[in-house]
Amino acid sequence: MWPGLSSMRVSIKKVFWLVLLFGSIKSFALPGEKRTIFTSGEKVYTIRYQLGQSTVFDFGVSPETVICGNKNYFNIEKIKNGITVQPLSNFSTNLTVLVGSRRFLFFLTPAGNMKSDGFVEVRWVPPSSVQKEIKAVKEKKVVVKELKQKVHLNGSLKLVLLSEKSVGQRRIFDLELENQGAKDLETKEVFILASRRTKPLKDQILVWSQTKVKSKGKVLGRLILLEDLNKSLSLKIQFAGKSHSVLITGRRK
Numbered sequence: 001m002w003p004g005l006s007s008m009r010v011s012i013k014k015v016f017w018l019v020l021l022f023g024s025i026k027s028f029a030l031p032g033e034k035r036t037i038f039t040s041g042e043k044v045y046t047i048r049y050q051l052g053q054s055t056v057f058d059f060g061v062s063p064e065t066v067i068c069g070n071k072n073y074f075n076i077e078k079i080k081n082g083i084t085v086q087p088l089s090n091f092s093t094n095l096t097v098l099v100g101s102r103r104f105l106f107f108l109t110p111a112g113n114m115k116s117d118g119f120v121e122v123r124w125v126p127p128s129s130v131q132k133e134i135k136a137v138k139e140k141k142v143v144v145k146e147l148k149q150k151v152h153l154n155g156s157l158k159l160v161l162l163s164e165k166s167v168g169q170r171r172i173f174d175l176e177l178e179n180q181g182a183k184d185l186e187t188k189e190v191f192i193l194a195s196r197r198t199k200p201l202k203d204q205i206l207v208w209s210q211t212k213v214k215s216k217g218k219v220l221g222r223l224i225l226l227e228d229l230n231k232s233l234s235l236k237i238q239f240a241g242k243s244h245s246v247l248i249t250g251r252r253k
Contacts, residue, residue, distance in 0.1 A: 034170070036121045041103045047085075047095070047120060048111035052210060054086040056119045061099055069093035074108065079205070082122075099124075118207075119224065147173075149246060153190070153239040156181030157213070161235070161246065173235070173248075175221040179213040186212055187219055191238040194225055201227060 037045055049055050059082050066083055068074055073091040077084050083097065085108065092109040102124050111117075143166040151159045162174040175192070179185050187208040194201045203226040213219045227233070232250040236243060 034119045038125045044105040050116040058082040065098040067096040171225040171227040173223040177219045193236045
């Protein structure tokens with residue numbers, strides 16, 4: 001077993017979606033963009049969701065208390081520096097997250113025909129700094145590198161590394177999982193771990209668009225890292241007791 005894999009399994013358990021950006025791939029829609037919110041605790045932010053997809057909230061610190069207006073309609077789990085919210089029905093409600101004396105206020109509502117929020121980065125800032133921080137985020141350049149690397153996990157399951165994106169300090173890998181077999185497969189059976197010199201990297205999360213890859217179907221996913229784009233790393237992929245390794249070279253400065 002890889003070092004640190006047990007703790008990674010706990011971190012990504014039941015996390016099934018992500019922040020996938022920009023349009024669609026073939027006929028498979030990409031759910032939501034990464035969104036950054038700067039708040040001083042006074043404003044309520046609307047978060048739009050889609051059934052079958054989880055929204056990941058990253059607060060940069062571990063949340064202490066999570067209060068949902070009607071928890072019967074949402075499955076909410078704490079992760080290292082945030083929470084995941086999986087809707088169970090099309091129901092709107094309020095969501096409050098407390099960290100010490102700070103509060104984060106949200107209103108969860110179905111996305112409908114609008115883009116859903118897949119990954120929400122939430123940061124606490126003084127009221128006077130909110131507009132400054134928003135401007136800085138808008139000026140960040142998104143760097144995209146096409147990969148299109150294919151990894152055959154067994155006779156019927158194929159993983160495609162579609163692209164690599166750099167957004168600020170985040171390094172994001174867009175993935176596609178294709179099941180050419182006759183049986184449905186669980187996405188949680190596929191583990192992907194970014195590492196360097198066999199040591200797993202910190203602050204990474206793997207999420208999938210669906211809990212299952214249906215027979216003859218495809219599912220999109222994303223691996224998100226807090227990682228330097230210029231450094232090389234390995235993606236270790238495990239399925240059905242077998243391991244595969246893909247080297248991702250760093251980008252020259």
